[in-house]
Amino acid sequence: MKHSKGILIVISGFSGAGKGTLVKRLLSDYDNYALSISMTTRAPRNSEKDGVEYFFVTKEEFEKTIEEGGLLEHACYCGNYYGTPKKYVEEQLALGRDVILEIDVQGALQIREKFDDTLLLFVTPPSAAELKTRLEGRQTESAEVIANRLSRANEESGWMKEYDFIVVNDDLDECVVNTNSMIEAAHCTPIRSSALINNLQEELKGFSKGDN
Amino acid sequence: MKHSKGILIVISGFSGAGKGTLVKRLLSDYDNYALSISMTTRAPRNSEKDGVEYFFVTKEEFEKTIEEGGLLEHACYCGNYYGTPKKYVEEQLALGRDVILEIDVQGALQIREKFDDTLLLFVTPPSAAELKTRLEGRQTESAEVIANRLSRANEESGWMKEYDFIVVNDDLDECVVNTNSMIEAAHCTPIRSSALINNLQEELKGFSKGDN
Numbered sequence: 001m002k003h004s005k006g007i008l009i010v011i012s013g014f015s016g017a018g019k020g021t022l023v024k025r026l027l028s029d030y031d032n033y034a035l036s037i038s039m040t041t042r043a044p045r046n047s048e049k050d051g052v053e054y055f056f057v058t059k060e061e062f063e064k065t066i067e068e069g070g071l072l073e074h075a076c077y078c079g080n081y082y083g084t085p086k087k088y089v090e091e092q093l094a095l096g097r098d099v100i101l102e103i104d105v106q107g108a109l110q111i112r113e114k115f116d117d118t119l120l121l122f123v124t125p126p127s128a129a130e131l132k133t134r135l136e137g138r139q140t141e142s143a144e145v146i147a148n149r150l151s152r153a154n155e156e157s158g159w160m161k162e163y164d165f166i167v168v169n170d171d172l173d174e175c176v177v178n179t180n181s182m183i184e185a186a187h188c189t190p191i192r193s194s195a196l197i198n199n200l201q202e203e204l205k206g207f208s209k210g211d212n
Numbered sequence: 213m214k215h216s217k218g219i220l221i222v223i224s225g226f227s228g229a230g231k232g233t234l235v236k237r238l239l240s241d242y243d244n245y246a247l248s249i250s251m252t253t254r255a256p257r258n259s260e261k262d263g264v265e266y267f268f269v270t271k272e273e274f275e276k277t278i279e280e281g282g283l284l285e286h287a288c289y290c291g292n293y294y295g296t297p298k299k300y301v302e303e304q305l306a307l308g309r310d311v312i313l314e315i316d317v318q319g320a321l322q323i324r325e326k327f328d329d330t331l332l333l334f335v336t337p338p339s340a341a342e343l344k345t346r347l348e349g350r351q352t353e354s355a356e357v358i359a360n361r362l363s364r365a366n367e368e369s370g371w372m373k374e375y376d377f378i379v380v381n382d383d384l385d386e387c388v389v390n391t392n393s394m395i396e397a398a399h400c401t402p403i404r405s406s407a408l409i410n411n412l413q414e415e416l417k418g419f420s421k422g423d424n
Contacts, residue, residue: 124408124412127411127412127415128411128412128415128416128418128419129415132419150416150419150420151419151420153416154413154416154417154419154420157409157412157413157416158413160402160409160412161402161403161409162402163402164401165397165400165401165402166400166401166402166405166408166409167400168400168408178396178397178400181393181396181397182397182400184390184393185377185390185393185394185397185398186397188377188378188379188380188390188394189376189377189378190372190373190374190375190377190378191373193378196336196338196378196380197369197372197373197378199339199340200336200339200340200369200372201366201369201370203339203340203341204340204362204365204366204369205366206340207340207344207362207363207366208362208363208366
């Protein structure tokens, strides 16, 4: 199916939509994906490890990386910096792999501005009621943090129409397969099939001129 | 995966690309598709039956249907009329089924002008050399007809970039699964998920106002 090079895939979505779990499953179930690890100044949660979920750095280190032009995009969310180191993404795309970035709406739109064939996926539970239930069930967050996340979700929902596909995360197994299908389909858009189209056109032109 | 209504799907592609076989397999392997049967003034091939591959009609009957506004689109190809009867398509879409039209490039662009969320798929063999081999292997067509079809393919290839997805028909089984994936993915674009997005936005707005 893939008649194109590696795609830069941005996965955004409401906090609590299950983006992290979805991304882990894509990486473990299929072998064509590479994960871009973000850099952040926020504190690690319980089980998070440096270089796995994020590169955890200080505010000073983060700002130095911005100055050096080492980030594809960066954003500030809830008082913390988040950004995408450039080098790894470029290396993996050059190897023909699909690179997944799990970043917020601000970052997603920054990325698309720079790379117009970026694929934008927005992950959501089937309803906002379900989102609230999941956030409350997580039990690592205070009521205030949950209220902040719902308010943020309200803002983010205004940007859903800018994305290429809306990924409904209801049943996780289904969601993983569907997301992979969307990415495979994206490989088959004309803009990402230009080598195939150009070859066909050259060959057909030859036949019309009476070549064999 | 499907959080949207039925989609009108146009399948075009080079003569000899295997569109007909692909469409038959989509209809037999999945239960969400309905086939729109075209009307034509061309003569039936060996095994073709009226009301199965096409509705075979006279030039006079065809022109009467045009006058009565009974066609979604129509085109003239190799001296024969081809058109899509309107009523059946509208009925099936209303029932929530995905309706497949197998029509040429001219017709496809006419349809998209009228219905802007039509999904356009273009079927091609992996190369033009393979297309030529398949046309020659068919053995029902004269050398002149084959040359005409290749020349037509040359013209049609200029329109591939107007389509949503390029379907490469190399291995048929793979092609059927991939095409179905593209259609499922198409159901998840924001324009076809507007009911879902609107519901989420309404609910989230309620939460932000402090509702439960």
